[in-house]
Amino acid sequence: MKKRENFGSKIGTILVAAGSAVGLGNIWRFPIETGQNGGAAYIFIYILCIIFLGYPVMMSEFIIGRHAHASTSTAFQKLSPGTQWKWVGRLGVLTGFVILGYYSVVSGWTLEYIYLTISNQFADKHTADFAPMFNDLVSNPWLSVMWTFVAFAITYYIIVRGVTGGIEKFSKILMPVLFLLITLLVVLTTNLPNADKGVDFLLNPDFSKINGKVVLSALGQAFYSLSLGMGALITYASYFNSTSRLRKTAINVCIIDTLVALMAGFIIFPAMFSIGHVLSPDEIGPSLIFITLPDVFKQSFSAVPILGYIFSLFFYILLFIAALTSMISLHEVATAYCVDERHIDRKKAALYVTLSCAILGALSALSFGPLKDFTIFGRTFFDLFDFTASNIFLPLGGLLTTIYVGWFINQNVLHDQVRGIDRSKQMSVKIIRFLIRYFAPIAIIGIFLYQFGII
Numbered sequence: 001m002k003k004r005e006n007f008g009s010k011i012g013t014i015l016v017a018a019g020s021a022v023g024l025g026n027i028w029r030f031p032i033e034t035g036q037n038g039g040a041a042y043i044f045i046y047i048l049c050i051i052f053l054g055y056p057v058m059m060s061e062f063i064i065g066r067h068a069h070a071s072t073s074t075a076f077q078k079l080s081p082g083t084q085w086k087w088v089g090r091l092g093v094l095t096g097f098v099i100l101g102y103y104s105v106v107s108g109w110t111l112e113y114i115y116l117t118i119s120n121q122f123a124d125k126h127t128a129d130f131a132p133m134f135n136d137l138v139s140n141p142w143l144s145v146m147w148t149f150v151a152f153a154i155t156y157y158i159i160v161r162g163v164t165g166g167i168e169k170f171s172k173i174l175m176p177v178l179f180l181l182i183t184l185l186v187v188l189t190t191n192l193p194n195a196d197k198g199v200d201f202l203l204n205p206d207f208s209k210i211n212g213k214v215v216l217s218a219l220g221q222a223f224y225s226l227s228l229g230m231g232a233l234i235t236y237a238s239y240f241n242s243t244s245r246l247r248k249t250a251i252n253v254c255i256i257d258t259l260v261a262l263m264a265g266f267i268i269f270p271a272m273f274s275i276g277h278v279l280s281p282d283e284i285g286p287s288l289i290f291i292t293l294p295d296v297f298k299q300s301f302s303a304v305p306i307l308g309y310i311f312s313l314f315f316y317i318l319l320f321i322a323a324l325t326s327m328i329s330l331h332e333v334a335t336a337y338c339v340d341e342r343h344i345d346r347k348k349a350a351l352y353v354t355l356s357c358a359i360l361g362a363l364s365a366l367s368f369g370p371l372k373d374f375t376i377f378g379r380t381f382f383d384l385f386d387f388t389a390s391n392i393f394l395p396l397g398g399l400l401t402t403i404y405v406g407w408f409i410n411q412n413v414l415h416d417q418v419r420g421i422d423r424s425k426q427m428s429v430k431i432i433r434f435l436i437r438y439f440a441p442i443a444i445i446g447i448f449l450y451q452f453g454i455i
């Protein structure tokens with residue numbers, strides 16, 4: 001049997017996991033949620049969710065993956081042979097597949113926006129032109145499918161190079177570029193005239209906006225943002241070597257993910273406030289990123305258009321890198337499943353996953369154009385994939401994973417993995433175990449009930 005590849009360095013391990021976590025969720029969802037739900041008060045609640053839910057669930061996934069040295073479904077089979085737990089792993093594979101099916105479309109749009117920026121197509125546009133421009137892109141079947149496929153091709157190119165030569169190597173290049181770009185953008189926006197109003201808006205806590213709903217949506221956001229509940233981190237942890245420290249890695253990933261999300265807020269709000277743009281409730285996700293922001297960036301830097309050009313270019317490159325490293329982790333879940341459980345050669349596995357998932361990508365892309373009236377349960381393909389994966393599969397996977405690690409796994413495994421080679425304190429093992437056993441499952445059930453409008 002071939003020896004399993006391992007990530008070669010500690011920093012590589014952290015950057016790869018952070019690459020999965022940092023994604024579209026940080027840049028287009030977190031800032032808006034913060035803006036609409038009480039600024040710093042929301043940030044405070046969110047950080048609590050990361051500590052008490054995100055961190056223990058991440059540890060659960062790391063424990064399974066590192067101990068079993070196998071990707072999701074195979075890991076459950078190795079740890080609990082002859083049981084049905086493998087289906088939790090398989091659910092993760094399906095979830096990754098479905099998320100990749102719509103995530104790739106948005107990644108494709110960011111590529112188109114990089115192209116539009118480079119070819120200077122925003123220069124002669126006015127505020128009213130940005131919405132039709134975006135609508136033209138998404139409703140054009142050829143263009144949006146083509147960009148979706150380009151996003152897949154780039155992901156495939158990296159995946160097929162293997163765990164160390166592909167995923168780790170590229171994460172070590174892409175993630176530092178991402179940090180550099182985001183820092184530059186924050187410096188540029190926070191120096192705009194009136195930017196301090198945007199900063200105040202974010203940092204001013206409004207606790208009156210916090211209610212049960214906001215807490216549950218912060219929990220859901222923490223969950224999605226850290227890539228939990230679908231085995232992405234189980235799969236990545238299966239490539240950790242035995243000396244990497246799980247707790248340290250998890251803490252670093254949580255911090256990086258939260259910092260990037262906060263920094264995205266410090267890009268978006270100062271820019272908006274500098275031109276007096278008032279956030280409307282329907283400016284979420286795509287419309288914010290592809291309609292409002294290019295216009296906001298253009299106007300904020302109207303005194304020095306070249307800065308606006310550079311800013312916009314850097315912003316969409318940043319977005320693409322964030323999306324790409326998440327796509328890689330989603331792709332790897334399915335690829336590793338084919339390799340570990342179906343014993344398919346990695347190169348072939350990567351190709352099969354790319355080709356089959358590209359079909360889902362094409363269906364999602366077309367759901368803004370020719371397939372827009374084709375709905376299942378009242379949703380287009382894009383919405384259906386997003387809704388089922390984020391609202392049903394992820395929390396379900398996360399719930400089952402924590403129940404498994406908290407109640408069913410051999411508790412020595414939990415102890416050994418958490419304590420690691422440096423034999424960390426018993427106390428921290430106890431706290432982590434408590435959070436995994438009790439707090440996390442209850443919180444996830446809460447997210448579920450909230451998402452279905454039951455509470």
Ligand code: PHE
Nearest residue numbers: 021023024025026224225227
């Ligand atoms: N964490 C990613 C984001 O914030 C999304 C993601 C979820 C990626 C699950 C992989 C697995 O955008």
